[in-house]
Amino acid sequence: MPARAAHAPSSESESEPLPRAVWALAGAGAALGLASAAAASSSALATYFARRIVTPERTKTEDQEVLAVQGEGSSRRVILRATSETRAEGEYSLFFDGGAGHVRLGAPIDYAPEETTVTRPVLAEYSGDITKAVRARWSGYVYGSPADLGLAYEDVILPLDVGRGPAWYVPAPGATWAILVHGRGATRGEGLRALPTVQALGMPALLISYRNDGEAPAAPDGRYGLGMTEWRDVEIAIQYALDAGARDVVLFGWSMGGAISLLAADSSLLREHVRALVLDAPVVDWVDVLAYQARLNRIPSRVGRLGQLLLGRSWGRRLTGLAAPLDFKAMDWVTRAVELRTPTLILHSVDDDFVPVGPSLELAKRNPEMVTLETFRHARHTKEWNVDPERWMSVVSAWLSDVLAPRRAPGGAA
Template sequence: MKAQSHAVPSRKPSSSIVGLAAAAVGGVAALASIASVVAVGAVARMVVTPAKQRQRDTEVLSLNRRRKTITLRATPDTILPGRYGMWFGQPERYLKLGPVLWRDRTSVTRRLESDEIGLPLHGRATFSGWYYQHPRELGLESESVRIETPIGAAPAWLVPAENPRDTWVILVHGRGVGRGEPVRAVPVLRDAGFTTLNVSYRNDGDAPRSADGRYGLGATEWEDVDAAIDYALAAGARDVILMGWSMGGAISLQVALQGRNREAVRGIILESPVTDWNRVLVFQAEAESIPPIVRHGALAALGNPWGRRLTGLDAPLDLPSLDIVARSSELSVPILILHSDDDGFVPSSGSHALADARPDLVTLDIFQVARHTKLWNYDPDRWNRSIAGWLDKNFPRGA
């Protein structure tokens, strides 16, 4: 507060004024502390809480019904070459987006590959890298099955190979999405003779909800994927390869390290994977300009019993156990990693670090431009060749 003009400059502050000043400073500090705790709780909760609805991160500027085109606000994702998907309209529908036809600094026009009847001409939407939502869109035989997980039955899609091997591939989607994400991988795997099992896991919207309704960032979800291996082995598989996207990569790596069926895991394919949550969360916090004190507090809250009241977790997360770079000496099977250096969400530094730590096991295929979990969309031919080549090298037929 500015001093009043009638104050006598030479007079020393009275004890009461000193006390008031100290109380004011203390009050500001207390408010700052309360604000920090609130911010810490909000950030920590956000990390482990499944979203109730999709984030409408894309603006549809116009839709041309005659030309079958759609114009979007330009963002790092919407301008990407290739084929993508998008949720749009009321009721919300999933649309398939084709290649870029035209763009400038603020907008991009793409071919619309879905029926436009009933769609609004503009509005908010959610951009996606899935493209496919269900195996039936591939024209392949598929079956809906149930996996008995520790917390209940979870749905999965089973797609048999035409000339099947006795090794299956279990597909594990990432955080905040569903089983549509891995469908892109089915053709290249099926062509190589691998039956695929595309699974759900706790709190993903398809599988049962856990008691706390929170993500474990791989520390709990791996049990559901381990149960999927039980299903595969009982259905005739001799062993499995795990393939995970983003957090699905973290889940797959935990299965390989601590699952009951880890001896049945012969290989791992990872797309834009999380190999170290600390690295990822710090990267995202810095991108959002979250102050260091808040991000450090959020990490502490996730990993300590006192933080459960802030996060809603039944048990704290053992984040060091989720650092696969630090635990790389425990890995024992070949791993293929596909990652884009401009991922924008999960930094590729973790993938580089894991490849450097275990060059005997890890094959690293680095993309540019492709962003997070959109490598197939950006360059499907290269993506398929990379996977097919790695499979031929490590799992030749008849071996």
């Protein structure tokens, strides 16, 4: 049994226009000057774009309006400003008071389009006083810890090469462990939704933190590796499980956690112990995601491509802050489809507004022997469980039961 860990604005002034005489003197070099200015502007925007991609955000924006809280106990409900998120079907959470407050919400019970409000029931109040909240952050996490699911668990520490990485260990009788890997900007709580399924399959679970996620220590450069560095933290989690008696593991990954899990299954010295991958809205091609994000943010395509070059070339490190350039080819699983030899289940919404479903569709098409794809609708990004938890659990349970089942030899022996 794993040992229990000890708890331990500045303003910018507008430039004055040049005098008329200066314009006359500058006539011959005007075109060159404008071109240089445009190039400098593109370079600056590309640098900003690239840095935003790999720089962890330490504060979470509370951008949802809490208009009113009504009722008490089981009849309590909250009225929110209607947005595409707050109107979504399924269960979600509100975090408020800088993350200190947390309540779980049920599906909408009233929508008033003329007032742009939506009313949802409060299913559980985990911390804080929602009646005092005026703004909150919307989340698909639903639960705050394994205890919210009524599960026994232990706080454990993983010996990452950057320092002590906190994790939750949830016991179960099986010899195949589930290692749950959250996405970019998230924390280990993202994987809690999978625990009922994992428990039903008898799999012990390890919900991990990794470098730069705000719970584990930062890497020396303080930058995400988009999977290139984080997979080593997953490797340490695999070793931890093996040392604690696991025979093998299944890696669950959400969003960037999918990219991390794919690299761990490919690059780790322990990859033979990775029995399967369950990936929710995974990044299987970072170039596609970055191009999509550039378009979404109205960044010219040439600027987006320059941002990718900055991230992928040694000469860009001074501008991005990365200790080493990123290898986008190694993380392009559409091109590398035939190299994926670990049974993989992908769950991905067709309307994902952060990681487009296209590469997942193409990966499944190119390697149907290894990749099973289940598409969802109206789940946006990593909310497949929230929109349809029964289907999510049924699909994952049935697929894993088949993949993990003992194979019988021709003679009939298992």
